[in-house]
Amino acid sequence: MNATAAADDIGVRVRTEVERTIQRGIRGVEFFSTAAPHNRGMPREMLYQRGTLKLYRYKPLVGEVYRVPVLLIMSLLNRPYIFDLTPGVSLVEFLLKRGYEVYLIDWGAPRREDSRLVLEDYALDFIPECIRRVAEDSGEKDVSVLGYCMGGILSALHAAVRPEDGVKNLVCFATPINFKGMKLFRNWADRRHFDVDRLVDTLGNIPPEVITQSMDMLRPVSRIKSQIDLWDNMWNDQFVKSYRIFDRWASDQIPFPGECFRQLIKEFMWDNKLAEGGLKLGGLPIDLKNIRVPFLHVIAEHDHIAPSEATRVLIDLVGSEDKEEIVLKGGHVSLVAGPNAIKRMWPKLDQWLEGRST
Amino acid sequence: MTEPSPEKPFDPFAMWREAVSKFESQANSSLNSAMGSEEFAQFMGKATGLSLGLQNAVNDLMGRYLKALNLPSREDINALGERLQGIEDTLARLADTQERLERRSASGAEVTTLRPAKTRQPPTPAGGQ
Numbered sequence: 001m002n003a004t005a006a007a008d009d010i011g012v013r014v015r016t017e018v019e020r021t022i023q024r025g026i027r028g029v030e031f032f033s034t035a036a037p038h039n040r041g042m043p044r045e046m047l048y049q050r051g052t053l054k055l056y057r058y059k060p061l062v063g064e065v066y067r068v069p070v071l072l073i074m075s076l077l078n079r080p081y082i083f084d085l086t087p088g089v090s091l092v093e094f095l096l097k098r099g100y101e102v103y104l105i106d107w108g109a110p111r112r113e114d115s116r117l118v119l120e121d122y123a124l125d126f127i128p129e130c131i132r133r134v135a136e137d138s139g140e141k142d143v144s145v146l147g148y149c150m151g152g153i154l155s156a157l158h159a160a161v162r163p164e165d166g167v168k169n170l171v172c173f174a175t176p177i178n179f180k181g182m183k184l185f186r187n188w189a190d191r192r193h194f195d196v197d198r199l200v201d202t203l204g205n206i207p208p209e210v211i212t213q214s215m216d217m218l219r220p221v222s223r224i225k226s227q228i229d230l231w232d233n234m235w236n237d238q239f240v241k242s243y244r245i246f247d248r249w250a251s252d253q254i255p256f257p258g259e260c261f262r263q264l265i266k267e268f269m270w271d272n273k274l275a276e277g278g279l280k281l282g283g284l285p286i287d288l289k290n291i292r293v294p295f296l297h298v299i300a301e302h303d304h305i306a307p308s309e310a311t312r313v314l315i316d317l318v319g320s321e322d323k324e325e326i327v328l329k330g331g332h333v334s335l336v337a338g339p340n341a342i343k344r345m346w347p348k349l350d351q352w353l354e355g356r357s358t
Numbered sequence: 359m360t361e362p363s364p365e366k367p368f369d370p371f372a373m374w375r376e377a378v379s380k381f382e383s384q385a386n387s388s389l390n391s392a393m394g395s396e397e398f399a400q401f402m403g404k405a406t407g408l409s410l411g412l413q414n415a416v417n418d419l420m421g422r423y424l425k426a427l428n429l430p431s432r433e434d435i436n437a438l439g440e441r442l443q444g445i446e447d448t449l450a451r452l453a454d455t456q457e458r459l460e461r462r463s464a465s466g467a468e469v470t471t472l473r474p475a476k477t478r479q480p481p482t483p484a485g486g487q
Contacts, residue, residue, distance in 0.1 A: 049450050193399045193402065195410075219390075
């Protein structure tokens with residue numbers, strides 16, 4: 001009887017696989033003959049533009065909101081629409097529905113002439129200016145700043161140097177501080193072999209392909225595996241849709257401002273000044289102990305881009321009394337977007353922010 | 359070969375998927391070890407240096423060629439781009455100032471009706487804990 005049941009089961013599995021193989025063929029043709037879906041983000045309006053920088057305010061979705069608005073700050077490496085991929089997979093939409101006023105800084109793709117921009121420009125000029133604009137627009141003197149990855153570094157640098165700017169709460173997602181913990185990146189950028197000056201002097205901005213390849217090299221086989229997974233799941237519309245949305249974002253890299261890259265390699269990667277001290281921006285010494293506002297750091301357990309060895313030190317370095325670190329399952333991207341984020345990070349974030357946003 | 363059990367029926371497709379995942383994890387780990395070596399860093403440094411050297415030589419040659427043809431070089435285009443950006447920034451500042459003046463002249467009542475009330479309170483006690 002058991003043998004019959006097992007044979008039936010195998011029969012069902014084989015039949016399912018045959019059906020899926022047929023579907024894969026049909027959907028595969030469709031996949032390769034159509035473009036990736038365009039990002040249908042939440043409605044928003046641009047408040048301020050400066051060079052490639054754009055500050056947006058999203059249209060509220062509820063009639064009653066918390067007093068303190070939220071400002072999202074993205075990394076310099078990627079486009080910010082990871083915060084707003086598509087309805088249902090949008091942190092922005094979630095925050096709007098939970099009653100927050102949401103603003104976002106889009107750094108844009110740096111132009112050739114932007115290769116001169118340095119960390120000081122971002123942390124001590126652009127962010128304060130955007131915060132001022134948010135305050136002016138919202139009519140509130142304070143704001144909750146949420147920074148992702150390098151956006152978290154910029155937010156932390158700003159909060160450490162300009163506490164008077166009105167940051168009420170600071171939230172960092174997957175923010176690397178101890179660059180000794182980024183072992184592979186650190187090895188590839190070994191000062192004995194890597195001539196960052198020549199690279200920046202020759203290229204100006206660091207091309208997006210270089211960034212993408214570096215990221216891929218952290219998990220060299222995973223891109224092939226993800227393509228196998230895609231083929232395996234080609235019959236599944238939901239999987240394919242999600243794959244295309246994320247793949248489009250991951251492939252949509254932007255150049256990295258050259259001087260900023262030079263600074264990042266020398267000051268952060270080589271000298272690890274952010275974690276070990278000695279960093280100066282615009283002549284001002286940076287001490288993360290000067291961050292005294294309520295602070296939350298959300299870390300992903302399986303983050304291979306900003307591993308926990310690089311991120312976990314931040315909570316000890318900030319001077320806030322009200323501070324918390326949350327380690328959630330997931331990787332660098334699934335921490336902020338996708339089913340994992342929807343289930344884990346977003347509710348935690350809301351829970352932490354709501355009591356601090358009145 | 360694994361014996362089929364009542365809890366986990368024999369499934370060759372699942373086994374294949376599991377094997378692929380295992381291979382991914384092992385291959386990533388082995389390659390990461392190789393890429394974490396000093397030899398790899400040295401190789402990468404040399405490869406980058408070669409590529410940049412080649413790029414410099416091409417840029418230099420192209421610059422001379424364009425100059426001989428009396429055509430603008432990349433630097434000339436960049437300089438134009440910078441001047442254009444300067445104009446863009448000035449225009450953006452002017453538009454911004456105008457917008458702010460318009461907003462100021464609009465009545466306060468009109469503005470407040472457009473924005474939601476900021477009276478929302480958290481369902482949990484302050485601190486969110």
